[in-house]
Amino acid sequence: MTVRRPLIAGNWKMHNTLADARQLVSALLEGIDRVKGVDVLICPSFTNLFPMAKSIAGTRIMMGAQNVHEAEKGAFTGEISAAMIKDTGCTHVIVGHSERRHVFGETSDRLGKKVRAVVDAGLIAIYCVGETLDDRDSGRTYDIVDRQLGDVLGEGVDPERVVVAYEPVWAIGTGVNATPEQAQEVHEFIRGRLGDIYDPKTASATRILYGGSVKPANAAGLLSEADIDGALVGGACLVAEDFLAIISAAAARVVA
Numbered sequence: 001m002t003v004r005r006p007l008i009a010g011n012w013k014m015h016n017t018l019a020d021a022r023q024l025v026s027a028l029l030e031g032i033d034r035v036k037g038v039d040v041l042i043c044p045s046f047t048n049l050f051p052m053a054k055s056i057a058g059t060r061i062m063m064g065a066q067n068v069h070e071a072e073k074g075a076f077t078g079e080i081s082a083a084m085i086k087d088t089g090c091t092h093v094i095v096g097h098s099e100r101r102h103v104f105g106e107t108s109d110r111l112g113k114k115v116r117a118v119v120d121a122g123l124i125a126i127y128c129v130g131e132t133l134d135d136r137d138s139g140r141t142y143d144i145v146d147r148q149l150g151d152v153l154g155e156g157v158d159p160e161r162v163v164v165a166y167e168p169v170w171a172i173g174t175g176v177n178a179t180p181e182q183a184q185e186v187h188e189f190i191r192g193r194l195g196d197i198y199d200p201k202t203a204s205a206t207r208i209l210y211g212g213s214v215k216p217a218n219a220a221g222l223l224s225e226a227d228i229d230g231a232l233v234g235g236a237c238l239v240a241e242d243f244l245a246i247i248s249a250a251a252a253r254v255v256a
């Protein structure tokens, strides 16, 4: 059996000025060494990437960006390329977050190009998938997730450079998390699909994170499921104590 090291990622979204960011990271660094065996990632806004790289230098905290433009370079005012992100010291980039899909209208075609740009730059893409409440209520969860995976992953995307995040849209920022059983069902489905797209060995080595209202109170339950290899945390990652509690829950993860 492949042992997948847990990954706890904090998506800061559009939060934290530089002063807030420095305070948050210094509080994280005070507590992080008490927890072993878990990979920890912060995803600040673009403007905070360089200063946060300094703040985390020499520590085990890794850094990711929240978005990327798919082109290598060019006349794309306001956009940031994968190479620029790499320059800051990032190792990861979140691609296909539901806010990018739904608020900014990013299509599968675009997201496929973004994932390729990230992977080609030698970075790791955290590729987000997930259904809306309407999709779930009409029994289309698996169809949607299946399409989101199939449209973007596969040929030309090195699976070693991909982490998948299952983020049901109805659970994001709502305080209503998927139950561990609901999340596990979809994670197991995703792993099966990764097996079809790549191969079963690759699928069993790929980390699949859960995101959507993860909090200290529900983290242990979610993280004890066999196919939940970590979390992509929004609101709770802005409070050092809560993010550290979720990291501790991952360290205590015992999968039967």
Ligand code: 13P
Residues within 6 Å of the ligand: 011, 097, 167, 171, 172, 173, 174, 175, 211, 212, 213, 214, 232, 233, 234, 235, 236
């Ligand atoms: P919340 O944890 O605030 O629900 O956000 C989840 C998320 O979107 C992480 O990317």
